[in-house]
Amino acid sequence: MRNFFTLFFAAIFSLGALILAIIACAGSTKNYSPINKIYCAELDLSQMKVSKVFPSLTSVTLSSLGLPAYINIGLWSYCIEDSSRNIQSCSSPNGIQKFNLTSLVYDNIEKNEALELIDSVADIVLPEKLRSKMTYYNNLVKCMFITILIGIVLTFVNLAFNILRCVLHIRPLAWGGAFFSFFAFVALLVSIGSCLGTYSYIKYILKHNYDDYGISMSIGRIYQGLMWGAVVGALLNFILWCSVRSRPTVVHANAPIEEKPLI
Template sequence: MVNCMTLFSAAFLSFAAVILACVACAGSTKNYNPINQIFQAQLDFTNLKVSEVLSDLSSSLSSLDDLGLPSYINVGLWSYCVGNSSKTITSCTSPSGIQQFNLQEVIYDNIDNNQAAQLITSVAQVALPDKLQNNLTYYNNLVKCSFITLIIGIVASGVNFIANVLRWVLHFAFVTWVCRFLSLIAFLSLIISAGTSTGTYVYIKKALASTYDTYGIKMSLGLNFYALVWASVAAALLNLLFLSVVRSKRYAYVRPIEEKPLV
């Protein structure tokens, strides 16, 4: 009975890890709740100092409205969403592979003013924190690592759930060890993904905070995304722990027959 409950708990936890990770992965791919509220980081441009960031633009273009820039940009794994001053999401880009963090490209892509766009293309250089520009390749490699390991974690957790269900029927040591191996891969992949994503965006947030007075760009972390991805890590860890105590075969207790003394 205990072995059966342990197997059921392990299967439930592996299924929970898959669902939680999938929802996190789907964040900011569509403009509807709650998907558009799931993102790794949010860029706040409400106090953007246009004269510093876009130093070569004419003085007549001095605000977000003049440039047509959104007030907020929510950065997801596959795409990003843009929002107005009230933080209402107005649109999301289509998923296009691994979303790289590139402030310069984000600003270029979201300027909705023909005059400003032409000036930027031909003349202006976007001045942004050196910490970000100098280490952009390094940051994006970490973002790729987070994305790839999250996908591996989702796949491993899904296959592990199927193996856990099969284990209810097939009481072999080999099946049990396959379940344990898959659960280990799922846990390691998910925790690497969560760790690299959290660490990368915390560092970028600090870099932007140190130059906020100069550029007026602020970043905050997406709590919904990190709650989901770290919850999937916890589910994967518990799944691994439950599987580590599962017995490979059913054992039946045989009560010895007491011999009656001969009279």
Template sequence: MAIINASVLFFTALLSFSALILAIVACAGSTSNYNPLNKIFVAQLNLKNLNADKVFSKTSSELDIPAFINVGLWSYCVASDNGSVKYCTSPNGIQKFDLKKMLTDSIGNNKVADMADSLAKVMLPDNLQDKMGYYNNLVKCMFITLLIGICALFLDLVVNIVRWIVHARLLNWFGRFLASIAFTSLIISAGTSTGTYVYIRHLLKENYDEYGIKLSLGRVFLALIWATVGAALFNSILWGLVRARRRSYPGSPMPSEEKPLI
């Protein structure tokens, strides 16, 4: 039994550590123009066929509109036609899905911000703009729950390490509680991110002929976040198998074949 208990604790530590690393990497995506962070994004806007005459009230051939915008949790990156990232914005808290701002800022960064008339009015699908506050509340939920999951995984790993030294039943309950919090937060984050951007992709697809804007989901990010959810789930299940040391009472010796649990 002692060996089984030690094995369970080892695998819970391994799973919580793995989930923690995966979640941190997913969270850090698109924060800087370094490989592989610049390849991790929640969604990618394809602007190759952008209908500039429709989107901007007044256009010019001088407008250097980027081919792709990679949307991260903290910032976004601008990429060229071949997909190579040119630059990433500085991390500035929760990154809202504000398509109008991303378009005007990326054009501004291309040194044509003086064309105020062209940037004064940006026309986007009404069904996207009307509910932008609702979408951004979901994005905020995705961001916050991911951070909660990361914190819970870290604390869970600490409790696991302490549990190897201190054989207290209370630590088992702490571990189970933190593991369940981590899993719940992460599955909410993963589900919210997937659902929100799938729906935004649907809205842009409906209006593609008019605006020429496509959106695709970040496969690497989704793989990381759902792998994190899977690891957190198994971690939570294994914590339920961890047992505390059995108490011994005076006058009731432990059977010789029975060893104390870890």
């Protein structure tokens, strides 16, 4: 009976971690609520200093460029917001969403007279630390992307082991369940850790260059909440799997002692 309740609560935590991780992974892939409000980080371009970022342009404002006020960066795609915080559209999911601030700015300039004055992305000036360490940032983004997918797959496999263990009382299933629950927890933890570390550092760089460029970044709270919830669920699931017995405990009743007849 103890194993039944242990496996039951382990399945609940595993399922919860799986659902939360999937929702976080799907953030900013479609322009409908609440998916469009889930993002890893948000770029604030509302106060961007056009003359500094676009030295080749003179007497051009942010509105004339047609740039969005905010860009919400998800795992697969990104969404753009206007100054009233209304989400206008989301890009199509296209695999790992690399962080390239120059491309994000250039790709979202409307096709107008201002764009014709910009020959290429080379005309956009941004902090040197962002450009020089672009490969380093994107390696961390890849790690974040890959590990969340691994965590989702391993959590699903662990849930399957949970169901099988309720039916079959064999030792390899108990070992397998603990194995997959542990690595699912590690994968989700690495994913959220690399996400927080990467965008926190980029936020730091932009903050120290804000006076020059007027661009800032904030971390997505909803995404963080979902992922940390998934990590906690995966951890509790692993702890419960560690207490699952390999075989059910069988209690043998003591046989009655036969009384010898008195002679």
